[in-house]
Amino acid sequence: MSLxxxxxxxxxxxxxxxxxxxxxxxxxxxxxxxxMPLLTALRDEAAALWQADALSRAGIGRAGDHELVxxxxxxxTRWFDGQSPAQRGWLEFAEALRLQLNQRxxxxxxxxxxxxxxxxxxxxxxxxxxxFRGARNRILSSVLYLNVGWQTADGGLLRLYDEADDSxxxxxxxxxxxxxxxxxxxxxxxxxxxLAPRFSIAGWHRCNDLGRAPALQTKVLPLAPI
Numbered sequence: 001m002s003l004x005x006x007x008x009x010x011x012x013x014x015x016x017x018x019x020x021x022x023x024x025x026x027x028x029x030x031x032x033x034x035x036m037p038l039l040t041a042l043r044d045e046a047a048a049l050w051q052a053d054a055l056s057r058a059g060i061g062r063a064g065d066h067e068l069v070x071x072x073x074x075x076x077t078r079w080f081d082g083q084s085p086a087q088r089g090w091l092e093f094a095e096a097l098r099l100q101l102n103q104r105x106x107x108x109x110x111x112x113x114x115x116x117x118x119x120x121x122x123x124x125x126x127x128x129x130x131x132f133r134g135a136r137n138r139i140l141s142s143v144l145y146l147n148v149g150w151q152t153a154d155g156g157l158l159r160l161y162d163e164a165d166d167s168x169x170x171x172x173x174x175x176x177x178x179x180x181x182x183x184x185x186x187x188x189x190x191x192x193x194x195l196a197p198r199f200s201i202a203g204w205h206r207c208n209d210l211g212r213a214p215a216l217q218t219k220v221l222p223l224a225p226i
Contacts, residue, residue, distance in 0.1 A: 010036075010037070010038065010089070011038065011089065011092055011093045011096060012033040012034065012036060012038065012039065012093060012179075013033075013034075014031045014032070014033060014179070015031075016097075016100040016101075016104065017104070018031070019031060019101075019181060020100075020101065020104045020105055022181075023105065023140075023181070023182075023183065024105070026169075027182060027183045027186045027187050028160055028169075028170065028180065028181065028182035028183070028187050029180070029181045029182070030170070030172055030178065030179070030180050031178075031179040031180075031181070032177055032178060032179070033144070033177045033178075033179050034177065035176065035177055038086065038089045038090070038093075039144075039146070039176070039177060041085065041086035041089070042086045042087075042089075042090060042144070042146060042201060043146040043148070043176070043199060044086075045084060045086045045087070045116075046116045046118065046146055046199045046200075046201075047199065049078050049116060050076070050118045050197070050199070054078060055076035055077055055078045055116065055118055056076060056077060056078070057074075057075075057076055058073055058075045058076060058077045058117070072125070072126045072128070073124070073125040073126065074119070074120075074122065074123040074124055074125075075117050075118060075119045075120075075123050075125060075191070076117070076118045076120070077115045077116060077117050077118075077202075078115055078116045079113070079114075079115040080113070080114045080115060080116075090114065090144070090201060091112065091114070094112040094114065094142075094203060094205070095112065097205075098110075098112060098205055101140070101205070107139060107140070107205075107207060108207050109139060109140070109205040109206065109207050110206065110207060111205070111206040112203060112204065112205050112206070113203065113204055113206065114201055114202065114203035114204070115201070115202055115203075116199070116200070116201055117199075117200050117201070117202050118197065118198065118199055118200075119156055119191060119194040119197070119198040120194070120197055121194060121195055121196060121197065122193060122194070122195075123156075123191075123193065123194050123198065124190070124191055124192060124193040124194070125190055125191040126190055127159075127161060127188050127189065127190040128188065128189070128190070129184065129185060129187075129188055129189075130184040130185075130189075130204065131184040131185045137206055137207070138184040138185075138204045138205075138206055139183070139184055139185075139204075139205055139206065139207045140181055140182070140183065140184060140204065140205040141181070141182050141183075141184045141187075141202070141203070141204055142179065142180065142181045142182075142202070142203045142204070142205070143158060143174075143179070143180045143200050143201065143202050143203070144177075144178075144179050144200060144201040144203075145173075145174035145175055145176060145177070145178045145179075145180075145199075145200050146176060146199040146200060146201070147174050147175060147176055147196075147198060147199055147200075148176045149176075150173060150174055150175045150176070150196075150198075152173065153195065154194065154195050154196040154198075155192050155193050155194050155195045155196075156174050156191060156192060156193070156194030156195070156196070156198040157171045157172060157173060157174070157191070157192045158170075158171070158172040158174065158180055158189060158190075158191060159171050159172075159189060159190050159191075159192055160172070160182065160187055160188075160189045161187070161188040161189065161190075163186060163187070163188055166188075174198055174200060184204065
């Protein structure tokens, strides 16, 4: 059964089996979502928030440990609150994806959070992990790109690294409709400097206990000991 057959009408469709196979084999997947009204609405909302100066400079850390470090990241964000139809649509898609991942890989995912991210010209994010190893919190990271007509010369690549030897395993262009998913604790990544305004939605599926993800407990993708 593929994701096409279970997602609500009006939401993007792609092959869930392919995504899950990629995650178990290499820890990341790149998919292409077809252009549709929801993606266009998300792009328009992100652009409108940016033009209205309604985004905040992003930092590192959470809660009391949060701080702005311009040498590490230079982007602006706005967390989803589910108040707009576009945001609700993307949250519905994330929920459909969560159900597919739990069914196929027994990941035990239970929640999702997301924000718009805008990299203005010169913006970047140095290499990092989205979750500390063993934190048992963020399990899967995802990024939806919203940039029509993006060119190689515009930079802003999502660069994925092999944690073992620090080699580059993929460079993903932030083209409209590109959807990247990867293991939060296992795939170091960075955003190379963007030379044009770069729009995306970053999201994280969360889980309380990595022990509830037995399908990923393999030699190919070693997770932190429980």
